[in-house]
Amino acid sequence: MTHRVVLPVFDGVQPLDVVGPHEVLRIATHFCRAAGRPGGYTVELVGERPGPVRSETGLALVAEGPLPAGPIGTLLVPGGGGAREQPVGGGIVPWVREIAPHAERIVSVCTGAFVLAAAGLLDGCPATTHWRWTGRLAAEHPAVDVQPDAIWVRHGRIWSSAGVTAGMDLALALVEEDLGADIAQAVARELVLPVRRAGGQSQYASPVWAPPAPRPSVREAQDLIHADPAADLRVPLLAGRVGMSERHFGREFTRLVGTPPGVYVERVRVEAARGMLEAGDLTVTAVAARCGFGSAETMRRAFLRRLGVAPDHYRRRFTTTSRAGGLTGR
Incomplete structure (x- = not known):
C-alpha cells in the first residue's frame, strides 16, 4: 500500500x-x-x-x-x-x-x-x-x-x-x-x-537557568553554586552560608528558583561537565572530580537522568570539531 x-x-x-x-x-x-x-x-x-x-x-x-x-x-x-x-x-x-x-x-x-x-x-x-x-x-x-x-x-x-x-x-x-x-x-x-x-x-539545548532570585540570600546561594560547582554544595552547608535554616532555605529556593537546590546543583554540575567533555582531553573520572560529582559513576547517573546519555557517549557525539577530525579555520 x-x-x-x-x-x-x-x-x-x-x-x-x-x-x-x-x-x-x-x-x-x-x-x-x-x-x-x-x-x-x-x-x-x-x-x-x-x-x-x-x-x-x-x-x-x-x-x-x-x-x-x-x-x-x-x-x-x-x-x-x-x-x-x-x-x-x-x-x-x-x-x-x-x-x-x-x-x-x-x-x-x-x-x-x-x-x-x-x-x-x-x-x-x-x-x-x-x-x-x-x-x-x-x-x-x-x-x-x-x-x-x-x-x-x-x-x-x-x-x-x-x-x-x-x-x-x-x-x-x-x-x-x-x-x-x-x-x-x-x-x-x-x-x-x-x-x-x-x-x-x-x-542539544544549552540549559536556560532560572534568573537570579529576587531574595538576596537565595541569589547568593545561586552565585555560590555557579562560582564553584566542585565545592561542597550540600543543602545544609548552603543554607548556613546564606544565614538560613535548612528547611526554610530549601522551601524558599524552590519557590523562587523553580527547582530544589539539590537538583539545581546537579544541573549546574552537568553543564560544567558537558563543557569539559566537549572541549578537553580529561578522562571522565577527572571531569567528574573537577565538577563535584565525586565519582565517575555518580556523574554517569546524573548524565543519564539529565541528558539520556552516558558521559563517554556524550563526548563521542559532541566533541569539538577540531578534535573530531573535521575542518578547522586554518
Whole structure:
C-alpha cells in the first residue's frame, strides 16, 4: 500500500521541516521499489492557494495544489514562525481541524505543534516541539501535556517531533512502522543518521537557568553554586552560608528558583561537565572530580537522568570539531 502524505506549506514555514521529512519518505519509497516491494509514499505539498510560498529563511517552496478535502493518510504539519503565529480561527487552523477526523495519522514537526494545538487536537495529549518553544506551548495551551525533552512523541494517531532536524527522526519512525525496520535502517544509512537518536533535546539545548532570585540570600546561594560547582554544595552547608535554616532555605529556593537546590546543583554540575567533555582531553573520572560529582559513576547517573546519555557517549557525539577530525579555520 502506498501511503498518502499531505504536507501543507505556508508563508513563514521552516523549510527543513518540509524538506527533511520529504527526503526521508522519498528515499524510503526508492528503497521499496528497488526491492520490488509494494508500498512507499506520495507526498503532496498543498497550500491555501496553489503556487509559491516564502519560507522564514526566504527560500521559496511551491504548493502544488489547494488544501484537500476527504480522507487522507498522513497529515504532516511543519513548523516555523508562520506556524507559531497561526491564529486560532485563521490560516490553515480551521482546515486542520476539519480534515483531522478524516486523517489516519496526524503529525507535527517542530512548532507545527502550535497549529495542532490551536486546532484543539493536542488537548489531553502528550506532545513536544522545539526546546526553545516548549514553555510557550505549555503557557498558551495548558491542556497539552508538553514533553520538553522528547525528540518525538506518539499518542495514538497523533505524533509530534522536536525542532527542525528532529522531523527526520520522526519520519524514520514513520517509515519503520509503515515499511519495516530494514527500510528505516537503509534510509538512515543513506542519510548518515541514527535510526534512533540517543538522549533528548536537553543534550542539544544549552540549559536556560532560572534568573537570579529576587531574595538576596537565595541569589547568593545561586552565585555560590555557579562560582564553584566542585565545592561542597550540600543543602545544609548552603543554607548556613546564606544565614538560613535548612528547611526554610530549601522551601524558599524552590519557590523562587523553580527547582530544589539539590537538583539545581546537579544541573549546574552537568553543564560544567558537558563543557569539559566537549572541549578537553580529561578522562571522565577527572571531569567528574573537577565538577563535584565525586565519582565517575555518580556523574554517569546524573548524565543519564539529565541528558539520556552516558558521559563517554556524550563526548563521542559532541566533541569539538577540531578534535573530531573535521575542518578547522586554518
